[in-house]
């Protein structure tokens with residue numbers, strides 16, 4: 541049986557993933573020309589590479605359609621219900637660092653923590669005639685953090701697929717949940733992370749689909765050992 545490794549075809553994760561594999565002695569090349577979405581690892585015949593987008597890699601790992609993949613932990617935890625039952629994070633790769641955070645307008649001076657935000661949410665309908673709204677593409681992470689972790693139930697998620705930080709200023713939502721690395725987009729949009737508002741500290745990870753046939757497969761053991769030796 542051929543093992544399939546999914547690597548990012550584009551975007552932030554692509555170069556870092558190829559570089560980690562190269563350091564691990566696994567030289568990845570595209571089959572055919574550079575636009576090809578299939579590749580191979582030089583010198584290893586029964587392993588194939590599929591080039592996919594980072595978010596697709598998370599979904600394909602969850603479905604068991606690929607064996608190993610490199611993608612962001614945020615995408616794994618957002619895309620998959622009970623992610624730890626379906627996949628294993630085998631190594632943290634030391635690039636693609638970004639935090640998924642709860643951020644509020646700077647001018648909300650009295651709101652520093654999730655508890656403060658809970659108070660605001662509880663009063664919101666009485667004050668404004670509607671629920672507190674949160675712009676995000678991270679539905680699952682937001683619901684888990686607000687409802688399960690902090691017991692905040694009175695809010696509404698407004699889906700945002702881009703320029704999320706602009707939502708409070710445009711009136712599309714009151715607050716946001718989004719990914720940040722340098723923090724400059726938040727600052728430019730007059731937003732502030734709550735003191736306990738970091739939902740997840742994400743980075744690029746080597747992730748394995750949990751499949752029984754991997755147990756005792758020397759190819760899987762060798763791939764994991766090689767990448768782990770150079771991770772971080």
Ligand SMILES: Nc1ncnc2c1ncn2[C@@H]1O[C@H](COP(=O)(O)OP(=O)(O)OP(=O)(O)O)[C@@H](O)[C@H]1O
Nearest residue numbers: 550551552553593594595612614636637638719721
């Ligand atoms: N500053 C950052 N902003 C956004 N994502 C970042 C940042 N730094 C690291 N990342 C990581 O990169 C991932 C997004 O990468 P990319 O845009 O290539 O993925 P994608 O969602 O598959 O792309 P697309 O939406 O085009 O299909 C994030 O989910 C996160 O893990």
Ligand SMILES: O=P(O)(O)OC[C@H]1O[C@H](OP(=O)(O)OP(=O)(O)O)[C@H](O)[C@@H]1O
Nearest residue numbers: 702703705719720721722723724725726
């Ligand atoms: O904390 P920072 O370093 O400012 O980075 C965070 C920003 O970068 C990403 O957006 P990007 O503009 O790259 O576009 P994208 O939403 O298409 O990923 C992300 O969605 C944030 O908006």
